[in-house]
Amino acid sequence: MGTGAIDYPDSVTHHTWERVLMSQFAVLRNIQPQPELVRENIKKAPGFGQYFTDHMAHVRYTIEEGWQAHQVKPYAPLQLDPAAAVFHYAQEIFEGLKAYRHADGSIWTFRPERNAARINRSAARLALPQLPEEDFIGSLKALVEVDQQWVPTPESVADESSLYLRPFMIASERFLGVRASHEVDYYVISCPVGPYFSGGIKPVSIWLSETLKRAGQGGTGFAKCGGNYAASLVAQNEAAAKGCQQVLFTDAKEGRYVDELGGMNLMLVTKDGQLITPQLSDSILDGVTRRSLLDLAPSLGLDPVERDISIEEWREGAASGDIVEAFACGTAAVITPIGRIVADGFTIDHGEEPGEKTMELRTTLLDIQYGRAEDTNDWLVRLA
Numbered sequence: 001m002g003t004g005a006i007d008y009p010d011s012v013t014h015h016t017w018e019r020v021l022m023s024q025f026a027v028l029r030n031i032q033p034q035p036e037l038v039r040e041n042i043k044k045a046p047g048f049g050q051y052f053t054d055h056m057a058h059v060r061y062t063i064e065e066g067w068q069a070h071q072v073k074p075y076a077p078l079q080l081d082p083a084a085a086v087f088h089y090a091q092e093i094f095e096g097l098k099a100y101r102h103a104d105g106s107i108w109t110f111r112p113e114r115n116a117a118r119i120n121r122s123a124a125r126l127a128l129p130q131l132p133e134e135d136f137i138g139s140l141k142a143l144v145e146v147d148q149q150w151v152p153t154p155e156s157v158a159d160e161s162s163l164y165l166r167p168f169m170i171a172s173e174r175f176l177g178v179r180a181s182h183e184v185d186y187y188v189i190s191c192p193v194g195p196y197f198s199g200g201i202k203p204v205s206i207w208l209s210e211t212l213k214r215a216g217q218g219g220t221g222f223a224k225c226g227g228n229y230a231a232s233l234v235a236q237n238e239a240a241a242k243g244c245q246q247v248l249f250t251d252a253k254e255g256r257y258v259d260e261l262g263g264m265n266l267m268l269v270t271k272d273g274q275l276i277t278p279q280l281s282d283s284i285l286d287g288v289t290r291r292s293l294l295d296l297a298p299s300l301g302l303d304p305v306e307r308d309i310s311i312e313e314w315r316e317g318a319a320s321g322d323i324v325e326a327f328a329c330g331t332a333a334v335i336t337p338i339g340r341i342v343a344d345g346f347t348i349d350h351g352e353e354p355g356e357k358t359m360e361l362r363t364t365l366l367d368i369q370y371g372r373a374e375d376t377n378d379w380l381v382r383l384a
């Protein structure tokens with residue numbers, strides 16, 4: 001696998017690469033990487049998703065030959081036929097996870113087997129091929145090994161910088177007929193990212209979308225696919241127009257129950273110590289952060305509960321003082337405290353300060369990810 005002859009794309013000349021082999025992924029090293037000074041400056045203020053590392057991982061799939069030609073190669077634009085299925089029928093899925101540098105310089109990622117399992121649930125729903133777990137985790141290892149100098153070194157506990165990893169799978173067959181593509185490409189790109197909140201952690205305002213829906217019963221809401229995001233963007237614009245940073249979606253059928261945000265799961269904390277989150281369904285994504293916070297809850301004296309939550313219950317609970325904290329969670333921002341829900345005709349208020357349990361959960365999770373607390377659950381996997 002991947003150790004045989006390598007097909008060089010026509011557009012790239014051989015002399016710019018030096019060829020090295022590593023595990024199952026052949027490494028075509030970029031001999032024109034970003035200069036060290038440029039890289040170090042990017043790592044000081046990386047923003048989010050703006051600057052990419054020198055390499056990317058790639059595995060090719062065809063229906064006849066399966067997954068083949070595993071390689072890490074120079075980061076570069078893709079050459080795709082304008083008739084490639086992904087451009088027309090959005091047969092595409094992705095993942096998102098991070099590589100964290102610990103104090104001793106080692107680099108780790110968090111529960112990647114859950115992302116490996118999830119990309120395959122997404123693949124099954126989008127009629128894309130199953131990717132073996134060793135290829136998924138192998139691609140992360142191979143890429144981070146080569147680009148390890150791009151992983152930021154946190155300067156303090158408040159410095160939440162890391163290397164964001166973005167695996168994705170696209171239907172690349174040149175064919176306009178409507179059926180599952182017979183050719184697929186899987187890539188991993190990566191980018192250094194800084195703290196999601198530049199000015200410290202402040203509760204955000206969230207627009208409750210009661211008319212636009214991102215997912216429905218029998219649909220693709222549980223899959224991590226670009227199409228779900230495309231469906232959420234108008235609502236996101238609506239949120240921005242209302243002065244809100246994010247949008248919250250309700251169930252498509254009745255509009256009574258909370259589903260999730262466009263890219264984050266939702267959690268509430270009750271006065272009597274419950275950590276409540278909507279139970280998984282067709283229209284809710286099984287977040288690794290969500291799962292991990294539910295798993296950590298008992299150690300912080302919280303009782304994890306997965307069940308339906310109606311907007312009405314939340315409104316009344318927040319007003320009566322039974323629901324005391326609300327937050328959104330996902331890999332990118334870890335935990336985002338929610339200060340206010342803005343809807344047509346009412347608001348739900350949780351105050352200007354992040355909740356106490358919200359911040360305890362946040363610190364507990366980050367301490368494990370950055371190696372500052374013992375990883376008693378064996379959640380970390382070493383990448384380099």
Ligand SMILES: *Cc1c(COP(=O)(O)O)cnc(C)c1O
Nearest residue numbers: 263264265285287288289330331
């Ligand atoms: C990725 C994602 C999340 C968060 O999942 P994590 O694994 O915690 O990063 C939540 N909702 C949606 C729609 C997502 O795409």
